[in-house]
Amino acid sequence: MTMTQKVLASHAGLDKVVAGQLIEANLDMVLGNDITAPVAINEMEKAGLNSVFSTTKISLVMDHFTPNKDIKAAEQCKKVREFARKHGIVNFFDVGEMGIEHALLPEKGIVKAGDCIIGADSHTCTYGALGAFSTGVGSTDMAAGMATGKAWFKVPGAIKFNLVGKFSENVSGKDLILHIIGKIGVDGALYKSMEFCGDGVANLTMDDRLCVANMAIEAGAKNGIFPVDEKTVAYMTKAGVTDYKVFTPDTDAEYDEEMTIDLAALKPTVSFPHLPENTKTLDEIGERIAIDQVVIGSCTNGWLSDLEVAAKVLNGKKVAKGMRCIIIPGTQQIYLDALRSGFIETFIEAGAVVSTPTCGPCLGGHTGILAAGERAVATTNRNFVGRMGHTESEVYLASPYVAANVALTGYLG
Amino acid sequence: MIANGKVHKYGDNIDTDVIIPARHLNTSDPEELKLYCMQDIDADFVKNVKVGDIMVAGKNFGCGSSREHAPIAIKASGISCIIAESFARIFYRNAINIGLPIIESPEAARAISAGETVSVDFDKGEIIAGGQTFTVPPFPPFIQNIIKHGGLLNAIKNG
Numbered sequence: 001m002t003m004t005q006k007v008l009a010s011h012a013g014l015d016k017v018v019a020g021q022l023i024e025a026n027l028d029m030v031l032g033n034d035i036t037a038p039v040a041i042n043e044m045e046k047a048g049l050n051s052v053f054s055t056t057k058i059s060l061v062m063d064h065f066t067p068n069k070d071i072k073a074a075e076q077c078k079k080v081r082e083f084a085r086k087h088g089i090v091n092f093f094d095v096g097e098m099g100i101e102h103a104l105l106p107e108k109g110i111v112k113a114g115d116c117i118i119g120a121d122s123h124t125c126t127y128g129a130l131g132a133f134s135t136g137v138g139s140t141d142m143a144a145g146m147a148t149g150k151a152w153f154k155v156p157g158a159i160k161f162n163l164v165g166k167f168s169e170n171v172s173g174k175d176l177i178l179h180i181i182g183k184i185g186v187d188g189a190l191y192k193s194m195e196f197c198g199d200g201v202a203n204l205t206m207d208d209r210l211c212v213a214n215m216a217i218e219a220g221a222k223n224g225i226f227p228v229d230e231k232t233v234a235y236m237t238k239a240g241v242t243d244y245k246v247f248t249p250d251t252d253a254e255y256d257e258e259m260t261i262d263l264a265a266l267k268p269t270v271s272f273p274h275l276p277e278n279t280k281t282l283d284e285i286g287e288r289i290a291i292d293q294v295v296i297g298s299c300t301n302g303w304l305s306d307l308e309v310a311a312k313v314l315n316g317k318k319v320a321k322g323m324r325c326i327i328i329p330g331t332q333q334i335y336l337d338a339l340r341s342g343f344i345e346t347f348i349e350a351g352a353v354v355s356t357p358t359c360g361p362c363l364g365g366h367t368g369i370l371a372a373g374e375r376a377v378a379t380t381n382r383n384f385v386g387r388m389g390h391t392e393s394e395v396y397l398a399s400p401y402v403a404a405n406v407a408l409t410g411y412l413g
Numbered sequence: 414m415i416a417n418g419k420v421h422k423y424g425d426n427i428d429t430d431v432i433i434p435a436r437h438l439n440t441s442d443p444e445e446l447k448l449y450c451m452q453d454i455d456a457d458f459v460k461n462v463k464v465g466d467i468m469v470a471g472k473n474f475g476c477g478s479s480r481e482h483a484p485i486a487i488k489a490s491g492i493s494c495i496i497a498e499s500f501a502r503i504f505y506r507n508a509i510n511i512g513l514p515i516i517e518s519p520e521a522a523r524a525i526s527a528g529e530t531v532s533v534d535f536d537k538g539e540i541i542a543g544g545q546t547f548t549v550p551p552f553p554p555f556i557q558n559i560i561k562h563g564g565l566l567n568a569i570k571n572g
Binding site for chain 1: 426428430431434435436438439440441453454472473476477478479480481482484485499501502503506507510511553555564565566567569570
């Protein structure tokens with residue numbers, strides 16, 4: 001069995017599972033946010049399901065349209081807040097405590113190695129970085145999960161990514177995942193697991209791994225998953241986790257495809273509009289593209305190390321005239337750490353703005369919407385038509401290093 | 414169960430951001446969501462769609478965000494069935510879970526044109542379009558049970 005199949009078998013109470021098998025698995029965590037949880041709550045109420053399976057294994061994070069952008073968004077948060085209070089949900093995170101859900105849950109030690117997790121948010125696959133099976137679902141699955149603690153899954157096959165070597169300077173996890181999506185396409189891993197292994201894994205920071213697993217969905221994958229090593233254990237220990245489980249793939253595990261990637265050969269990579277698979281390396285661009293806005297943040301690249309990279313680039317310099325540079329730390333803790341490290345001061349002195357944690361502009365919600373004809377370079381995860389605003393605007397996906405440099409020059413390429 | 418209607422056809426990688434843009438996600442009311450269905454890719458869809466119509470698309474339909482608002486908006490707009498070359502996995506789950514019939518058939522999805530009238534017989538697993546019949550394998554019993562109960566939560570409630 002693959003690593004994913006082993007986690008699933010263990011949660012389904014089975015000795016063995018095979019790709020294609022339908023199983024029912026016990027859940028360690030069910031997640032929802034201020035957009036998806038209200039739908040789930042409505043569905044639960046409509047179906048007359050009046051209780052939750054656990055008060056500690058449900059997380060509700062108010063991160064998308066918060067601090068509330070309008071009255072309707074406020075009503076949605078109110079609905080979730082009242083539900084959390086009524087059912088005594090321990091992991092309810094409102095403004096002041098909340099961060100972007102996928103940055104917050106690992107940091108708080110709420111998700112861990114060996115867990116089986118669903119979340120009504122497509123980037124729930126992020127927690128695979130910790131060696132968990134974690135996948136995005138919709139609100140009805142979330143409702144069923146909250147009521148029963150179970151979910152149905154079709155056991156996925158897997159693509160094995162054998163990572164070797166070490167990144168060159170200024171290359172990061174974002175470049176790795178954009179490279180992979182460029183190679184296999186936005187449906188290249190449809191219904192499958194992306195399992196990462198090889199000596200190169202040890203050279204990835206936890207922030208790199210979280211970023212890579214986060215965008216597995218952008219290749220259509222069910223989940224992305226990394227092996228547990230010393231770095232994973234150190235990360236979880238810092239988050240106060242003690243009761244994790246380590247699953248390793250069988251030596252004779254079957255994979256649908258295998259691919260070896262030399263990390264040293266990767267270059268800074270950019271996804272052009274309007275699909276994450278439209279990748280070019282910086283040196284392939286061959287033209288100067290005028291950019292109006294830079295966004296550094298999101299569940300993909302709102303980690304402390306991302307802010308550190310951006311601060312190094314922006315230190316003592318000024319954002320280009322006419323450029324709007326928006327920086328969004330992933331969580332309150334990351335914000336505070338960035339503040340204490342002097343990064344926030346650097347950003348403000350450079351002419352960037354710093355926002356409280358929120359998904360905000362990534363999904364065209366608020367705090368940085370684009371007008372017709374405008375272009376943004378963003379460290380976010382999607383560049384679909386209209387994703388950050390007007391349908392005639394454009395989003396280019398890149399790493400914090402590339403994005404911060406664009407903020408200084410006003411141009412990509 | 415039989416669906417019969419006029420086809421609205423789209424290409425590959427239709428993402429949930431164009432099916433229902435995030436700026437409209439401050440509501441979860443199906444009647445409101447349907448007013449914006451497909452807005453960013455086909456501004457006339459809402460005007461043209463009639464109850465019972467069928468949506469046909471290329472590969473990876475419904476990719477991107479997990480928002481269940483996407484199949485909810487499509488269902489509320491009156492679409493009776495979606496036929497695609499392939500579906501993104503979260504959309505696939507969501508559609509089944511809310512009782513919106515979807516069919517994966519690369520042959521039918523490629524052959525059917527916009528504006529055609531298509532008939533789908535879910536029990537026989539047949540799609541009839543322009544004199545051609547396409548057969549599709551039935552859903553596994555587990556999923557048939559969810560569809561029979563009109564969605565996942567009803568299936569759970571009714572055991």
